[in-house]
Amino acid sequence: MSQPPKVTPESDRIMSVWNLVLAYVVVLLAGLSGLIIYTELRRRRFEPTPSEDRIFRCHRCGYVYTDDPDVDRSRCSQCGQMNKAIEF
Numbered sequence: 647m648s649q650p651p652k653v654t655p656e657s658d659r660i661m662s663v664w665n666l667v668l669a670y671v672v673v674l675l676a677g678l679s680g681l682i683i684y685t686e687l688r689r690r691r692f693e694p695t696p697s698e699d700r701i702f703r704c705h706r707c708g709y710v711y712t713d714d715p716d717v718d719r720s721r722c723s724q725c726g727q728m729n730k731a732i733e734f
């Protein structure tokens with residue numbers, strides 16, 4: 647006993663297309679929000695990295711400034727005094 651091929655009505659076909667679209671949108675949104683959470687976590691982990699610059703404090707005027715980590719002495723941009731880096 648073989649059943650005759652069932653013809654799906656038009657409304658059922660449209661519904662299944664909509665279900666596909668809905669599933670696609672849900673998957674897309676889930677992937678997008680996952681990506682946003684991932685990038686946010688990455689950003690939070692890497693953004694507050696302490697700067698590698700050296701900190702200088704001027705002996706003459708007290709001005710605090712930073713310079714490249716490879717210099718031992720740096721000139722104060724306020725008064726021109728050469729200062730040693732602050733060591734922690």
Ligand SMILES: [Zn+2]
Pocket residue numbers: 704705706707708709722723724725726727
């Ligand atoms: Zn100074």
